[in-house]
Amino acid sequence: MRIESVAFVGSAADLASCPQRPLPEVALSGRSNVGKSSLLNVLLGRRGMARVSATPGKTQLINTFLVNDRFHLVDLPGYGYARMPAAEHAKLRRMVHAYLRQRGELRGVVQLLDARHEPSRDDIEMLEWLRTAGLAFCLVPTKMDKLRPGERKPALARLMRGLDLPDDQPVVPFSSRDGDGRDALLDWLDITVSGARN
């Protein structure tokens, strides 16, 4: 898929405020600071489209982008940021869960995991939920550039071993720094928003 056009549609504080236009939608999910907003910018080829920050907890609203006038790509707030006040964290969690459970247009999820670390309990829970819900998802190990070339394969193998995913699970290692994984993820998006099976 080529990116022809990108437009910011809006920020929503709850499911009811998400865009009404009935287009297929794909959301980015993952821990705070894992690189969701960075990936969105690289994928769409628009620097600064989604806000990136070294401080976790940057994205606190459901941000929707219109791509090629064909589908919505959604940047979700991250989970698992320890320093966020508990009440605020619980509110974000409720918001994201309601979105994932009830957003009728949702066709799939790009689930990001830091390639360097063990998946957190929240990561495991999210993956289990995605599988139970039967929602198509692509697993995206991020920040691959932070691993030395020789470390990449073993790190991925270690990550996958702990996750118990089916053999045909789509997995696209990614680096927002050097663009690795961009074409493969665009292919997955294309298939997913077309409604074809992965």
Ligand code: GTP
């Ligand atoms: P929240 O909005 O808090 O949920 O975070 P996020 O998942 O949107 O993360 P964000 O894209 O803001 O990135 C967090 C930090 O990681 C920033 O300092 C990015 O520059 C850095 N980062 C993201 N992706 C990569 C990557 O592929 N490689 C490297 N080296 N750094 C990255």
Ligand code: MG
């Ligand atoms: Mg973000």
